[in-house]
Amino acid sequence: MSHRELYCDVCEGVAPFEAPPCVDGHGIDCPELVCTDCGAAVMIATFIAPVPRLAEGRRHRPTRRAA
Known part of the structure; x- marks a missing residue:
């Protein structure tokens, strides 16, 4: 069995x-x-989310807003 200390809502504090x-x-x-x-x-739920990647050689430029 593995042991970790996490916050317990029922105990209202950190517990093993x-x-x-x-x-x-x-x-x-x-x-x-x-x-x-x-x-x-x-x-504890874990998931994998895809991260979009830019094509090689292209740099991301932030959009400018008109004042």
Whole structure:
């Protein structure tokens, strides 16, 4: 089990959280965490967002606004 300290809304303070045994095969990277003080559960969601890239050799120029 992995241990982390996070803010717990139920305890209203920082508390140790741990990942319970994961049945989905995530291991220590399981997004489900449980507060070891009160038992509140949280889920950490991660996602990948595409970042647009400019073509090589082009520089981004900020748009000018007329005053």
